[in-house]
Amino acid sequence: MARAALALELWICFSLILFFHVRCFxxxxxxxxxxxxxxxxxxxVNKLTSTKTQLPYSYYSLPYCxxxxxxxxxxxxxxVLRGDRIENSPYEFKMREPEMCKVLCHITLNAKTAKELKEKIDDEYRANLILDNLPLVVPIRRTDLDSSIVYQHGFHVGLRGQYAGSKEEKHFIHNHLAFKVKYHKDPVTELARIVGFEVKPYSIKHSYDGKWSDNKRLTTCDPHARKQVTNSEMPQEVEDKKEIVFTYDVDFEESDVKWASRWDTYLLMADDQIHWFSIVNSLMIVLFLSGMVAMIMMRTLYRDISKYNQLETQEEAQEETGWKLVHGDVFRPPVNSDLLCVYVGTGVQFFGMILVTMIFAALGFLSPSNRGGLMTAMLLLWVFMGLFAGYATVRLYKMFKGTEWKKITLKTAFTFPATVFAIFFVLNALIWGEKSSGAVPFGTMFALVILWFGISVPLVFVGAYVGFKKPAIEDPVKTNKIPxxxxxxxxxxxxxxxxxxxGILPFGAVFIELFFILTSIWLHQFYYIFGFLFIVFIILIITCAEITIVLCYFQLCSEDYLWWWRSYLTSGSSALYLFLYAAFYFFTKLDIKKPVSGALYFGYMLIGSYAFFVLTGTIGFYACFWFTRLIYSSVKID
Incomplete structure (x- = not known):
């Protein structure tokens, strides 16, 4: 006991050290x-991002100041897993003191840097800056609506086009940034809080007299003469041996927006009316179908149970048909019962992780202002939910008369994580080969392995030990020796x-919400309607449970008692439709041309679909498990 207590104490200390090392909190x-x-x-400054390549790069991978x-x-x-690389920059403002034509630095391109800039411009990369934890946005007026303004995350590195009647397309860099900092001032204390950070980028070929020096006065914009940069100036071309002068303006604007509401600008970037109407419409349809299915099932089952319990003579009993006939085989252990136990336990782990994450997100604890908080929370919850995974696996395993609980526990701890880690490792190697900042560093990869082996695996064994010590679940009817x-x-x-x-109905329950989730991930937008997402998740649970119960009932009525795996695969097949929709989204909504980027997309969507399969399959399995035990415990069996 003393050794066990010492080992537990050392493990807890090690876990806490690891948490603080990776700065999880x-x-x-x-x-x-x-x-x-x-x-x-x-x-x-943060990473450079592109919706065309999905490969982030460090800001200073380009020849910026x-x-x-x-x-x-x-x-x-x-x-770190998202590829964020937040670093300091030479941009410095003084609160409520405007600046005009502030010279940042002067560089001369060489062949290599010019080529890199052209590639990033062709791939439509954006530079992301941060001020007081607010991401930089570019206001863009929509052409279809006169008064509507949308906000683009970050500013484009440059643009490509023709200039001055030339038929040849050239590359131009945005080397002048006109910043606007919005602030909310306290009328009593005169203190101010930053509530907005906007920019308008320009491409300007700055000129000056004589040779360059650090205090050189530009002729293209002069703060003393109040001469500002405009679009009518000649743009700055990107070519070998070209000189580029980086400049910026800063303007401060008082705003009525309070600090608590400053993220509304970033969160209300989509067509909210369409979003909300589509979600509500989908939920109402699914709720209506679920209610109809539940009503039919309750009436049909009540009639069946009443009929079976009122049989009086042996002749009537011999003539009976339907699901009562297979009572001696319905709880017979399935083929590959060990694998089923493993997947059910993994599904319980996923269910717990997603449920707790959504509750915290809906309550506002995982807001977009906390960069990486959502992913960190999901990863840690997955690790700690290993306790329930081991418990659920071994409880089902013991019901199947299994005795080697340590072996099944190892399978639970390694089957799903090892598969995902293998895919993730290959994808990370591809990202590393592209020299992208999205590649997970070796130290972080090692920390993930330690989280897996040092915390998750022991917790799975603890849960399995508790589950194995409990008495086995008894079947409501006896199983015949001969099938x-x-x-x-x-x-x-x-x-x-x-x-x-x-799998069609569960996929239909999340179909519309899935579009916005994919858009937020692959088009680099914020997702924030966690309240609606939680409702969709509840509807998904109800739909998976009901469709599985209905089809299981039809199967048993047809005297087919092999329901174990089919109940798991029935609702789990919705993952197939999810992956097919992801492929449809790739070819219709995204403009990805590079093979590596395509491999990343389909690799990550494969992981997501696999996880969705495990989750929905487990929900359907437990619904069918509860249903079969309920109906067979409700009839008289001779």
Whole structure:
């Protein structure tokens, strides 16, 4: 006992050290910060992103102006996995003190840097900056609506086009940034809080007299003469041996928006009316169908149970048909029962992780302002939910008369994570080959392995030990020694057909919400309607349970008692439709041309579909498990 206590204490200490090492609880910028007039505001830079390649790069991978010493900001585990690389920058403002034509630096391109800039411009890369934890946005007026303005995350590195009647397309860099910082001022204390960070990028070929020096006055924009940069100036071309002068303006604007509402600009970027109407419409349809199915099932089952319990003579009992006939085989252990136990336990782990994550997100604990917080929370919850995975696996395994609980526990701890880790490792190697900042560093990869082996696996064993010590679940009816022959089934009761049909309704429950989730992930937008997502999740649970129960009932009525795996695969088949929709979304909504980017998309969507299969399959299995135990415990069996 003393050794066990010592081992547990060491394990807890090691876990805490690991958590603080990866900064799992680091919350960037969650508290408001007050600024006096003249206070120094430091702008940070984040990764370069592109919706065409999905490969992030470090901001300083391009020949941008650098500070004297580059300092990496503290990052949590989720930020590292997302590819965020937050660093300091030479952009410095003074609160409520405008600047005009501030010279940042002067560089001369060589062949290599010019080529890199052209590639990033062709791939439509955007530079992302951060001020007081607010991402930089570019306001764009929509052409279809006169008064509507949408906000684009980050500014494009440059643009490509023709200039001055030339038929040849050239590349131009955005080397002048007109910043606008919005602030909300306290009328009593004169303190102000930053509530907006916008920019308008320009491409300007700056000119000056004589040779360049650090204090050189530009002729294209002069703060003393109040001469501002405009679009009518000649743009800055990207070519070898071209000189580029980086400049910026800063303007401050008082706003009525309070600090607590400053993220509304970033969150309300989509067509909210369409979003809300589509979700409500989908939920109402699914709720109506679920209610109809539940009503039919309750009436049919009540009639069946009443009929079976009122049989009086032996002749009537011999003439009975339907699901009561297979009572001696319905709880017979299935083929590959070990694998079923493993997948059910993994599904319980997923269910717990998603449920707790959605509750915290809906309550506002995982807001978009906490970069990487959602991914960090999901990863940690997955690790700790291993306790329930081991418990669920071994409880089902013991019901199947299994005795080697340690072996089945190892399978639970390694089957799903090892598959996902293998795919993730290959994808990470592809990202590393592209020299992208999205590649997970070796230290973080090692931390993930330690989380897996050091915390998740032991917790799975703890849950399995507790589950194995409990008495086995007793079946409501006895199982015959000789299996009953299954009669020939109708074509519509074919396992493949019924399984594929069963996955349509659960997929329909999440279809519309899935579009917005994919858009937020692959088009780099914020997702924030976690309340509606939680409702969709509840509807998904109800739909998976009901469609599985209905098809299981039809199967048992056809005297086919092999329901164990079919109940799992019926609702789990919705993952197939999810992956097919992901492929449809790729070819219709995304403009990805590079093979590596396509491999990343389909690789990550394969992981997501696999996880969705495990989740929905487990929900359907437990619904069918509860249903069969309920109906067979409700009838008289001689």
């Amino acid at each position: 680091y919350l960037p910028g969650v508290a408001p910060q007050d600024f006096m007039k003249g206070d120094l505001l430091k702008v940070k 650098r500070p004297g010493h580059i300092v990496d900001s503290a990052e949590n585990l989720g930020e 009953r022959q299954i009669p020939e089934q109708a074509w519509y009761m074919n396992p493949v057909f019924s399984i594929l049909i069963g």
